[in-house]
Amino acid sequence: MPPCPPACQHPFLNVFRHFKVDEWKRSTKEGDVAPVTDKTLKCTVYRVRGSVSAGSYIQLPKTSTQSLGLTGRYLYVLFRPLPTKHFIIHLDVSTEDSQVIRVSFSNLFKEFKSTATWLQFPFIFEAGRSRKGMIPAGTRWTCLQIDLHDILLVYLNRCYSHLKSIRLCANLLVRNLYTSDLCFDPAVTIAEARRAKLPVTPVPREMAFPVPKGERWHDHYIHIRFPSDSSETFSEPVQKSCSLPEAVLPGHVLQLLPHPVAFSKQVQDSVSLKVQKLGPTASRWAPSAPRPLPEVNLSCECSEVSSVGGPSGHCQEPFPWVDKRAAGDSIHISAQKPAVEPVAPEHTASQESFLPDPVLRLKGVIGFGGYSTKWALWTRDGAAVVYPCHAVIVILHVDTREQRLFLGHTDKVSALALDGSGSLLASAQARPPSMLRLWDFQTGECLSLFQSPVLTISSLSFSDSGALLCGIGKDRHGRTVLGPGQGGGAACSRMVVAWATDQVGRGGEAVILAKAHTDVDIQAFEVAFFDETRMASCGRGSVRLWRLRGGELRFCPVDLGEHHALEFTDLAFRQAQDGHTLYVCSRSGHILEIDHQHMAVRHARRLLPMQTPGGPLPQKQTFSSGPGIAISSLSVSQAMCAVGSEDGYLRLWPLDFSSVLLEAEHEGAISSVLISPNGLRVLSATSLGHLGFLDVPSQEYSVLVRSHAALVVALATDCSRGQLATVSQDHTVRIWDLATLQQLYDFMSREEAPCAIAFHPTQPTLFCGFSSGAVRSFSLEAAEVLVEHRCHQGAITGLVTSPDGSFLFSSCSQGTLAQYHIGGPWCRILRMAAANVVCLDSCPSPNALAVSGDSRLLAFVGPSKYMVTVMSTASLDELLKIDVSALDLAGSHLNSAMVVCFGPTPPGHLLVSTSSNMVAVLDASSGRVVRELCCVHPVACSSLALSGDGRFLLTAADRAIKVWDYLAQASPSCQVYIGHSEPVQAVAFTPDQQQLLSVGDAIFLWDILAPTERSPPGSVQGSPKAPPTCKASLGARQLEDVVSGASGLPRQQVPVPSWASPLQLGICARPSKGLDATCSTRRARVQPTTRPDSYKHFMARYKASPLAKDLSLSPAGDEQLHLKAVVGYNGNGRANVVWRPDTGFFAYTCGCLVVVEDLHSGAQQHWVGHPEEISTLALSHYAQILASASVQSSTALHCQIRLWDVQGGSCRQLISHHSTAVQDLAFSPDDGFLVTLGDYGDRTLALWSTATCELMTSVCLLEPVHGVAFDPWDGGVLACVGRGAVTLWLLLQLGADVSLQIHQEPIPEEVGACELTSLCFGPAPLLYCGSNAGQVCVWDTRAGRCFLVWEADDGEIGVLLCSGTRLVSGSNTRRLRLWAVGAVPELRRKGSGARSHSVFMEHELTLDGAVVSAVFHDSMDMGVVGTTAGTLWYVSWAEGTNTRLISGHRSQVNEVVFSPSESHCATCSDDGSVRVWSLASMELLIQFQVLSQSCLCLAWSPPSCRRPEQQQVVAGYSDGTLRVFSVSRMAMDLKMHPHQAALTTVAFSADGQTILSGDKDGLVAVSRPRTGMTFRVLSDHRGAGICTIQSTRKEYGDFRAEGMDLWLAASGDQRVSVWASDWLRNHCELVDWLSFPAPVVTEASGCLPPTLAAFCPWDGALLVCVGLGVHPEVVFYSLYQKQVVKKIPLPFFAMSMSLSPRACLVAVGFAERVLTLVDCVSGAVQDFAGHDDSVKLCRFAPSSRLLFTVAHNEILVWEVMSH
Secondary structure, eight states, X not given: OOOOOGGGGSSEEEHHHHTTGGGTSSSEEESEEEEEEETTTTEEEEEEEOSSGGGSEEEESSSTTSOOOBOOSEEEEEEEEOTTOOOEEEEEEEETTSOEEEEEEESSOOSOEEOSSEXXXXXXXXXXXXXXXXXXXXXXXXEEEEEHHHHHHHHHOOOEEEEEEEEEESSEEEEEEEEESSOEETTOOHHHHXXXXXXXXXXXXXXXXXXXXXXXXXXXXXXXXXXXXXXXXXXXXXXXXXXXXXXXXOSSOOOOOSSOOBOOHHHHHHHHHHSOOXXXXXXXXXXXXXXXXXXXXXXXXXXXXXXXXXXXXXXXXOOOEEEOOOSSOEEEEOOSOOOOOOOOOTTOTTOOOOOOXXXXXXXXXXXXXXXXXXXXXXXXXSSEEEEEETTEEEEEETTTOOEEEEOOOSSOEEEEEEOTTSOEEEEEXXXXXXXXXXXXXXXXXXXXXXXOSEEEEEEEEEOTTSSEEEEEXXXXXXXXXXXXXXXXXXXXXXXXEEEEOTTBTTTBOOEEEEEEEESSOOSEEEEOSSOTTEEEEEEBTEEEEEEEETTEEEEEEOBXXXXXXOBEEEEEEEEETTEEEEEEEETTSEEEEEETTTTEEEEEEEOOSSOOTTOSSXXXXXXXXXXXXXXXXXXXXXXXXXXEETTSEEEEEETTOOSOSEEEEOSSOEEEEEEOTTSSEEEEEETTSOEEEEETTTTEXXXXXXXXXXXXXXXXXXTTTOEEEEEETTSEEEEEETTTTEEEEEEEOSSSOEEEEEEOSSSSEEEEEETTSOEEEEETTTTEEEEEEOOOSSOEEEEEEOTTSSEEEEXXXXXXXXXXXXSSSXXXXXXXXXXXXXXXXXXXXXXXXXXXXXXXXXXXXXXSTTEEEEEETTTOOEEEEEEOTTSOTTOSSOOOEEEEEEOOTTTTEEEEEETTSOEEEEETTTOOEEEEEOOOSSSOOOEEEEOTTSOEEEEEETTEEEEEEXXXXXXXOEEEEEOOSSOOOEEEEOTTSSEEEEESSSEEEEEEOSOOOOOOTTOOOOSOSXXXXXXXXXXXXXXXXXXXXXXXXXXXXXXXXXXXOSSBEEOOOOOSXXXXXXXXXXXXXXXXXXXXXXXXXXXXXXXXXXOOSOOOOOOTTOOSEEEEEEEOOOTTSSSOEEEETTTTEEEEEETTEEEEEOTTXXXXXXXXXXXXXXXXXXXXXXXXXXXXXXXXXXXXXXXXXXXXXXXXXXXXXXXXOOSSXXXXXXXXXXXXXXXXXXXXTTOEEEEEETTTOOEEEEEEOSSOEEEEEEETTEEEEEEEEEBSEEEEEEEEEETTEEEEEEEEEEOOGGGOSOBEEEEEEOSXXXXXXXXXXXXXXXXXXXXXXXXXXXXXXXXXXXXXXXXXXXEEEEETTSEEEEEEOTTHHHHHTTGGGOOGGGOEEEEEEEOSSOEEEEEEOTTSSEEEEEETTSEEEEEETTTTEEXXXXXXXXXXXXXXXXXXXXXXXXXXXXXXXXXXXXXXXXXXEEEEEOTTOOEEEEEEOOTTTSOGGGOEEEEEETTSOEEEEETTTTEEEEEEOOOSSOEEEEEEOTTSSOEEEEETTSOEEEEETTTTEEEEEEOTTXXXXXXEEEEXXXXXXXXXXXXXXXXXXXXXXXXXXXXXXXXXXXXXXEEEEEEOOOOOOOTTTOSOOOOEEEEOTTOTTEEEEESOSSSOEEEEEETTTTEEEEEEEOSSOEEEEEEOSSSSEEEEEETTSOEEEEETTTOOEEEEXXXXXXXXXXXXXXXXXXXXXXXXXXXEEEEETTO
């Protein structure tokens, strides 16, 4: 459609007439749109109405690809809203830079919202007192005058070009639309203006509203101008002609009042004073909100009205100009959320409030299903899914994973339904009588609650309009109903009920329209989307079409013919060209296509478990009987059909079912599938409680929810990693991330059920007790079992670790108690207590055993249920026995103990729950009863938890949780919380004490809403929230008392003298405004603290590998190996990337190496020297010095900080001061100083001279600090951010001495209780700080105040960079955002009244992990960004692209293999990926990803098996599967499942036609990749995991054996077997068997080294082995002589080995992080450092030119110099 010429648009344009709306050729209408005659205007208008605003509309132009091209500045909309209805007006406006902005006005909006492309303005009618005879404002004709130019300029700082499109959505009457560059006054006609000579532009005649003679325009109509022009004054003639002048109302509804107040002269004057005058450089529309103003109504005389503005007449905030003479109603178009000022109570000091009410808020749930796993729905926009979690309804946003929770049901939700507009949600609960709830989906409000005549509702379905709701289930007489899978012989009875729901939400209730009984089975029921009076159902042997007519439900069966005996499971409607089609699926694999109009089967198809030629991959057999694959669910869109079946596959088919388009394999049978409204995503749910979706365009599957499939019986939390572990009756142990509520790991034991769980307090280890009596420890890094103990004979009932990480205790149902030592790398049993120590009647419970906070006492119920025993944790000596049977003297039965729990120390209370529903608080040292809490629950309490500060006591019984005020001595109050549909099994506080967890039917995470203020009675305040005041006369001894929190009490320890240091500083409290304090003291002793709950804070990766002490390093120039390249980037570091675009210097860290890389050539330099993982880097401003810091090693007292010469690459100086790790580094602007910041364990700030490398001063910090930075404009100022405050330090130099002056500013209250985690300086004097709540705060460092805050992200902001007018933020939500902050310096002048409307986001990128490092060019157009996924990205904002620079594995690398031509290599990892790299450039070419599995072994097909273009790699996984990938086609060729246990090694036969694989149980499987069949399994090594399999060629008859293949297998029990085989003839015979004694296992190593063996490349009759025998050595074994012919001693036991194919060299890797190269001819040995962990892998390339070594996820590429 050609745009309208500008000449035709002047002076105004009638839009409806120009585009001929009545013909609907250049415009379109949807829904109920009709022309009607309006009695007021006496002309034809268009009525747009509908139950959903978005469903009925008028749109100009016809399609979104066209443009109106209207350039007029003002748009006039002549419309009237329909009473009590919502309406929406959408305008798509184009800017001069061709950006399309949507501007929306609606009375549906509750607050102003803005993004870079959308502005939403609330249109609010404030009901007031109308004069008699006047029409209410909400129903009057309105002239809405929209200034498009000012809207874009004010809110987005963009220039208006033209109006692109308009959409008028229900419900409203619209007369016409006009555009013009003139500002018309609709109340003044041309005749009136000429007669009165008014200085206004009168409205054209065709735009005018008719006014009855003798009456006023404003008594009948409303004029709204937005944004308002408050600078315009009202002329005297206008005031004369109107009884009430035009007034300007505040556009932002800032405070809502129940009744309007009069707008008097006094109120206006006070309002005017609050509006600040704009500065000379301020914009006319400064986007900053004024202070809160009272809402006002116009009810006054002419002389009392004045403009709300400053003295100059300019308003500080854009608000609508309302031309309204009638004093009855007020209308606002709001541009900001209503803000209500908090009111403080008058007498709060004399009252001690227990807790806020409520003290808990349910934040999130982990779980899916409960009653059924078939209910999972898409929202209308496809952005979220709705599903039940037992009694809770969850709305989960699929991109952000945010949850909204609907609470109200008291039992499991049995059915869900969402109407077509997405505004009404229906839910039913299972327990009879079945209750239904109707919810407002947008607000979460329950609109209606009513009882159903159906006993148990099993299915619900809405009509598309939401006016009709149908439900099915068993009738209230309880007649037998057949469910899925039940026998077919009994009669069944179902009831179908139809409710009218159109009045719900308008004060009405749901009304039953019709009921019907049927004796056929109904498994699925759906209301047709095209006709709400028609429905369909299916079940066993029937498909029926229903119709609602005359208050009756009638049905007609479909003639199924030969398919009449099928069991149908699901159905779906689809709109076709020739009518409407119904699709029905069955448990036998049939899919029937039914003609809805003729009620006949059109097509019948069947899904069979067999491979068709050229079809998809072979499908595994169905889980149920029968030849077909049982289909449980289907969903149909306009382009495809999604089918979910019980074999675990989701398949997407075209509508002709010719071939499978996509398929996704699931872990269990699929129970539900649903295609999103846009057809791009397919939601799938499984019977195991998993929920996810398949993204069709990207062909990627995302898991949304994983859940336990049975009752959760126990939980444990990890203090350092923010993880949660749970065990369930479904035989699984699952690890969850508390921040994201996503599953990290799961362990399954089919034979035995897990009963108890506990985390190691300091190591990444998990302990689990099982029903068989076994106690196993799991490594969370390797995801494997470390050790197993079977000292118990009964099921484990209790498991607990001591807080200091020394001991583990377990108890069983036979009454035995075991103690383990867990202080070392391995768990070992210390002692078993005598039998019947623990009560035999006890059930598994998280509170069965309890250890005190000081790790000294162990308590449990035993030896009888009437006794509680307290023991010493170190010796298990009995200290105390407490008889609880007499606690309840009034009871008729003996009191028995249920569970126990220790309180914080001091005061050292022991809490015991008893069978008389009481909690007794006992003194743990004497057994004395301190207090009793009676009638805690109606039944005995099953779980207890006391918060770390002793404020809150949690008790759980049945399905309720109670929170008690534990500090209240007399009659403590409590609050009760429900939500679980089954009894609560356990409750616990999270490690940060800010949340609590409850488990049972699901996992609930609750927010604690109470501030942490009070302390338990008698306790010592450990770390005060605000630092104590430090006076000038405060001595070092006094400071130590203050810091340790002694508060006048005796010291806990003898003071230890501090070492002397240069002038040092103790933390001071913030002094009074404008007064800074300078402190100079000795180094203060601080108490240890836990790791902050912040991803920004560095946490070194746990490593058990020791450091080698003596290395045989060769002289420089004589090394046989040269480090050529490092593959990977350490995503665990923080700020560990530096880049200078002007010089091209680029460096990053990988493990303990600093990698300097040329971005053009890819050449690398490696700066070696750090013994441990490098945490952070900093480059001096003149790019002469690079500073790097590593964590503390086991052989040193302090961390290493190295200063490198950038030009020469040499280490200039090694300095050390911090004890655990360095969190941040920063150079002063002149590079004269270097500041180093310790982590949470060190908490020191050190200042160094870069010239002398001397420590100038050191500061001890009370709280962990996350970041430090120098002010670039004032080198004597540096800033730190942490908990609760911003700290500014001033460097004072007096000669050679340096002191620090401190000034702290607390975080403003409006920011909330959060931590500042990142900072950067902007233009002077601005300081930007990011918080863990996603806010950015802007501080004025000169004034010491925060003047601006905005929500910049949903998660924690860990990276901030600012240059000029642009700011970059990076967060743990994987988002990188670019902000325009050019207006911030101007906002600084406004003070605390500044608002963030002028700060807007320019660009956004989502990366592959949390952002941990970033460096950008000064223009901020390009930069390098590092993520936790181990990836470095090059980001170009100008081009809108991000390019991967460096990529590595995120977790342990398990294998490296090479292509025969040595052009490529492949790696595999615990992250489930197989990656193919170019060997020349080490660039990632291909990645194959398998979710939820670890890839443990890999092999590349030999050159003899296929042509080079048909190369394959085979990968073995932790679930026992083998997958064969084609490198050339970049696809999976085959999947096999030859093992039940995890694979450990895999190899091709010499001819490539056979695959040999070994698993951790010692089985070797032989499979054919062409057929996918496993034809042989060797169990000779059963009992010990296979470490190595290698195959090579031999001459026929060599070693007196047939066959051309010679292969070996080595197992972990020091045995090696050698075999000869001819796989084509299925022949395999043993050639030799080697068995050696096991080496001695030391406490340090804790486990046996692997047994590694390989055929010698330069002598085919030799085997080279390591790990055999009692000594560390390389063993050469002759297959001809049957004996060891040579030994070469090694310094340690080997972890990996590789033999050079060309030279007589052996590379050996050790757990001591050393790589050794052994010359087998001379016996010479060379050691090489540079690895950060155990060298788990060594692999020579086929040409022997390169050697690859692996330490955890680091891949080091060495060049062999002696080749």
